[in-house]
Amino acid sequence: MSEIDYLNDELLLTPDEKPRAEHTPILDRALEVLRRIEAFVGETGAEPLSEPGRSVHERMLANELAGLRASRAELGELASFDASGLIFSQQTTVDPLDDPLLSDPLGIFEVRDELKPIARPDYVADRRPCSDFERFEPLFEQVRRDIEDDIRKPQSFRQERVDLGEFFALKGQLVYVADVRDEHRRNGKPDARLRVIFDNGTESNLLMSSLVRRLYEDKDARRIGTTDAGPLFQGARTGVVYVLRSLSDKPEAVGLLKVGTTAGTVEDRVARAETQSTFLFAPVEIVETYELVGHSAKEAEGRIHRALRPYHVALRVTGPDGRSFSATEWFKASVELIEAAIRAALL
DSSP: OOHHHHHTOGGGSOTTOOOOOOOOHHHHHHHHHHHHHHHHHHHHSSOOOOOTTSOHHHHHHHHHHHHHHHTGGGOGGGGGGOTTOTTTTOOOOOOOOOOGGGOSSSOSSOOOGGGSOOOBTTBOOOOEEOTTHHHHHHHHHHHHHHHHTTOSOOEEOOOSOOOTTEEEEETTEEEEEEEEEEEEEETTEEEEEEEEEETTSEEEEEEHHHHHHHHHHSTTOEEEEESOOGGGGTTOEEEEEEEEEEOOOOGGGTTOEEEEEESSOHHHHHTTGGGOGGGTTSOEEEEEEEEEESSOHHHHHHHHHHHTGGGBOOEEEEOTTSOEEEEOSEEOOOHHHHHHHHHHHTO
């Protein structure tokens, strides 16, 4: 037996000693959540509650507390750190979320089948684990700290749309709009397909109109702001600028390049390009990509487009159903000129 094994042998521990828990990323994250909850209880003398009228910070903590309690079986090692008994002295779990969009409150361990969203006419997207959540987790942590430190002031939701890079608190959970695609009109109002990342490590592709409606239905939902918050996200990867070439056989597309941004991967953004008006209902070729660090994807896109305005080409395309669409973000410019505009816009 090695020295390390010897020191951790349960048979050789005194009655008051416990084997040391092996620290894993999941345990470390759960421990961080537990410490935040304990700090709240120590300050207020009560557990956080997810009830109408409670602060965004308290509802987020209540959400995380419910998630830890629901995941006791997967978090046995956490018991040795739960001196206050917040997690393991509880024998019942009350899930504060009754919205299938936001089921599995902490959810960093598993997405339970019985809590997956129910298909609806306006919401048919499934929640699934976010494969690149490590890219978004620092943003969530920063926003959470900003709320706790009163740096960010959550505001009531009074919008008809949501935009790329925005954060919201919904049912006590942080929600991040990582991508906006396939913009169109639905029932006479602007709509789009979103890539939405949840702070529990899951994501969903859903309609903007569906998210907007749920934000209105939750009277305590709040807009938190965007990633474009000065130095708060300095050094954090926040997205990608892409340059694309259309593979359309239409003569008006020849020689044009599309410039846009995404908070996700470019490959995901251009998937099924032939079904989207913004890509001229045709496949595209990825010409160049540039990583965004410390910039809001939405704000960066606006600055780049303003720099390229003299080269902008307005296009109209007809979809498979015969409807006409405006296609923006297309430019008659060389790759070198576009690269120079991107670098100048982001200085």
